[in-house]
Amino acid sequence: MTTRxxxxxxxxxxxxxxxxxxxxxxxxxxxxxLDHLAExxxxxxxxxxxxxxxxxxxxxxxxxxxxxxxxGTIASWGRALPRRVHLVLLAGGxxxxxxxxxxxxxxxxxxxxxxxxxxxxxxxxxxxWYLFLWEPAWIIGGVLxxxxxxxxxxxxxxxxxxxxxxxxxxxxx
Numbered sequence: 580m581t582t583r584x585x586x587x588x589x590x591x592x593x594x595x596x597x598x599x600x601x602x603x604x605x606x607x608x609x610x611x612x613l614d615h616l617a618e619x620x621x622x623x624x625x626x627x628x629x630x631x632x633x634x635x636x637x638x639x640x641x642x643x644x645x646x647x648x649x650x651g652t653i654a655s656w657g658r659a660l661p662r663r664v665h666l667v668l669l670a671g672g673x674x675x676x677x678x679x680x681x682x683x684x685x686x687x688x689x690x691x692x693x694x695x696x697x698x699x700x701x702x703x704x705x706x707x708w709y710l711f712l713w714e715p716a717w718i719i720g721g722v723l724x725x726x727x728x729x730x731x732x733x734x735x736x737x738x739x740x741x742x743x744x745x746x747x748x749x750x751x752x
Contacts, residue, residue, distance in 0.1 A: 584734065585653045587726035594720045595646020602639030606632055615712065618702035645672055649724060652731040662735055669728035677721025684714035 605613060605624075613624060623631040648668055651657025657665065687710040689695040697703045 584730050587723055587730050588649045588653045591649035591720070591723040591727045592646040594716075594723050595642045595644070595649065598716060598720065599639040599642030599644075599646065602635045602642065606635040606639060615705060615708040617698075617700050617705055617709075619700035645724070648672070649727045652727060652734075666728055666731055666735065669724055669731060673721050673724030673726075673728055675721075676717055676724060680714050680717025680719075680721055684710065684718060687714060 601612070604611065613621065620631065648660075648665070651660060651665065652669070660668075686695065686698075687706055690697050690701075690706050691710055697706060701709065
């Protein structure tokens with residue numbers, strides 16, 4: 580498969596690695612961007628919440644696993660997963676990530692416009708961070724996984740996925 584068709588898988592992999600890596604970084608005590616998260620999360624960090632540590636670790640590992648799932652559409656080791664299962668996980672996961680980001684972005688937009696009260700757990704100072712950074716990051720991730728699923732679906736339909744040793748344009752060599 581050409582680079583034109585593989586870029587969504589690489590981009591989704593990078594999204595999972597960066598976003599998941601940030602969760603793991605916070606799990607290990609990192610503080611970068613932590614002050615731009617919801618006030619309730621900041622309080623949990625200050626109190627040393629074990630549940631937050633577990634959620635951050637699992638969330639980070641889950642995002643990295645999702646990125647590897649996307650990369651598996653263009654890598655030979657991706658053959659370990661049945662094609663339809665792979666496609667359903669990519670499309671379903673992408674849709675859930677996209678809907679999560681969009682729903683939260685709309686909520687933050689309504690807060691910013693004054694139509695809805697600021698959620699106590701978020702805090703007024705964090706609303707714009709969610710509106711312009713965190714929720715768009717989820718939306719971008721969802722779009723990348725859906726694009727990966729669509730490119731993979733097309734490759735499966737045309738016989739290009741996992742039927743040749745390389746997706747780099749070889750003719751079945």
